[in-house]
Amino acid sequence: MRARTPRGLALRLLLEVERGGRAQLLLDRALSRLDWPERDRAYVTHLVYGALRHLRLLDFHLKPWLPRPEGLPPEVRWALRLGAWEWLSGKPDHARVSPWVEEVKGIYPGLAGLVNAVLRRLIPQEAPECVRLSLPDWLCQAWRAFFGDLAFAQGFNAPAPLFVTALRPVEGLRPGPLPHSYLWEGPKADFSALGLQPQNPASLFAAQLLQARPGERVLDLCGGAGLKAFYLAAQGAEVVSYDLNAKRQEAGRRTARKLGLSVAYRTQDLRNPLSERAAKVLLDAPCTGTGTFRGHPELRYRLKAEDPARMAALQLRLLETAAKATEPGGVLVYAVCSLTEEEGEGVARAFLQRHPEFRPEPFACPLPVLKEGLGVYVAPEGGLDGFYYLRLRRVDSKA
Numbered sequence: 001m002r003a004r005t006p007r008g009l010a011l012r013l014l015l016e017v018e019r020g021g022r023a024q025l026l027l028d029r030a031l032s033r034l035d036w037p038e039r040d041r042a043y044v045t046h047l048v049y050g051a052l053r054h055l056r057l058l059d060f061h062l063k064p065w066l067p068r069p070e071g072l073p074p075e076v077r078w079a080l081r082l083g084a085w086e087w088l089s090g091k092p093d094h095a096r097v098s099p100w101v102e103e104v105k106g107i108y109p110g111l112a113g114l115v116n117a118v119l120r121r122l123i124p125q126e127a128p129e130c131v132r133l134s135l136p137d138w139l140c141q142a143w144r145a146f147f148g149d150l151a152f153a154q155g156f157n158a159p160a161p162l163f164v165t166a167l168r169p170v171e172g173l174r175p176g177p178l179p180h181s182y183l184w185e186g187p188k189a190d191f192s193a194l195g196l197q198p199q200n201p202a203s204l205f206a207a208q209l210l211q212a213r214p215g216e217r218v219l220d221l222c223g224g225a226g227l228k229a230f231y232l233a234a235q236g237a238e239v240v241s242y243d244l245n246a247k248r249q250e251a252g253r254r255t256a257r258k259l260g261l262s263v264a265y266r267t268q269d270l271r272n273p274l275s276e277r278a279a280k281v282l283l284d285a286p287c288t289g290t291g292t293f294r295g296h297p298e299l300r301y302r303l304k305a306e307d308p309a310r311m312a313a314l315q316l317r318l319l320e321t322a323a324k325a326t327e328p329g330g331v332l333v334y335a336v337c338s339l340t341e342e343e344g345e346g347v348a349r350a351f352l353q354r355h356p357e358f359r360p361e362p363f364a365c366p367l368p369v370l371k372e373g374l375g376v377y378v379a380p381e382g383g384l385d386g387f388y389y390l391r392l393r394r395v396d397s398k399a
């Protein structure tokens with residue numbers, strides 16, 4: 001059914017997220033088909049991201065009036081959560097209660113009275129820290145143990161600015177925290193036509209850490225569609241991008257053509273060795289994505305406590321392939337958009353124990369540092385994603 005109001009559309013999208021969809025993709029797709037004014041589009045985004053980023057806290061505030069929310073139809077549960085999100089973000093009663101009563105009247109008329117009563121009774125209450133941050137308990141425990149406290153996690157629940165990487169010189173954009181990174185402050189545009197690529201600066205930094213020179217050969221492992229490859233190719237490097245996912249690579253090929261950049265794509269499972277080597281190798285490994293909760297707020301409720309160890313084991317295996325593909329004297333960068341001990345430092349320790357021919361190479365990090373060890377964890381502050389980077393130098397001379 002077509003939604004006629006921003007609230008109706010937000011409700012429909014959240015039901016799709018609950019069935020396993022990804023908020024960002026669903027929102028982009030739905031909004032691209034509508035000619036609604038910018039204000040309404042922005043409100044749908046505010047509702048969908050807000051409800052997901054604060055889900056545990058919203059359920060906490062609804063709990064006194066709804067001891068068994070699972071007994072309600074999902075449409076009504078989400079309408080209540082969205083109404084509670086508008087309350088939490090400061091909308092006055094007269095502007096937020098009756099619109100939700102009307103939405104619910106259209107689908108479950110018998111429950112409109114309940115929605116009215118619950119949304120009018122919400123009162124401020126002190127929530128435990130992990131509930132306030134709307135994070136799973138297992139992750140709060142792991143983060144407190146590893147990072148000391150959870151203050152950094154507040155960054156995940158703030159609205160995200162849109163950063164773009166300029167792949168050719170641009171004018172008139174506000175600079176971001178890294179060279180070539182800018183803020184995009186208007187409505188979404190045909191970015192490739194402008195020589196721009198939406199990309200978080202924390203992701204761009206993984207590519208910058210390679211310090212690839214013009215004409216230098218670079219292997220971009222787990223390159224996906226090639227976001228990092230585009231930046232490297234724009235610097236004049238000769239980039240070969242490997243990934244398992246041919247569909248993603250096809251999308252990358254199309255974007256590279258639009259950007260006028262040359263990237264060679266090769267499809268391969270990187271648990272198997274490569275048949276080529278290079279002096280610069282980037283492994284942007286598949287991970288839990290615990291650093292990307294701002295842009296992918298639903299992810300935090302889907303992850304399980306055993307996922308970091310499972311992903312770390314895969315990363316270690318992919319790092320073996322990357323190590324063999326690094327020429328003596330060359331640089332290998334291992335990066336993940338995750339903030340867990342297992343991925344990151346855990347992988348770094350296990351890898352270095354087995355590979356004395358590699359040494360961690362210190363680097364200056366221009367982004368806010370959350371924790372340093374063999375590598376660096378970047379804090380998800382100011383719209384940045386959380387990331388881990390390890391820069392390794394191969395120090396043996398074996399051919």
Ligand SMILES: C[S@@+](CC[C@H](N)C(=O)[O-])C[C@H]1O[C@@H](n2cnc3c(N)ncnc32)[C@H](O)[C@@H]1O
Nearest residue numbers: 222223224227228243244245269270284285286
């Ligand atoms: C973090 S994403 C990469 C994002 C990409 N580097 C970018 O900047 O856009 C991880 C990628 O690893 C790929 N991947 C997962 N397992 C793999 C495997 N065994 N071999 C090769 N690629 C794999 C996924 O398809 C995904 O594209």
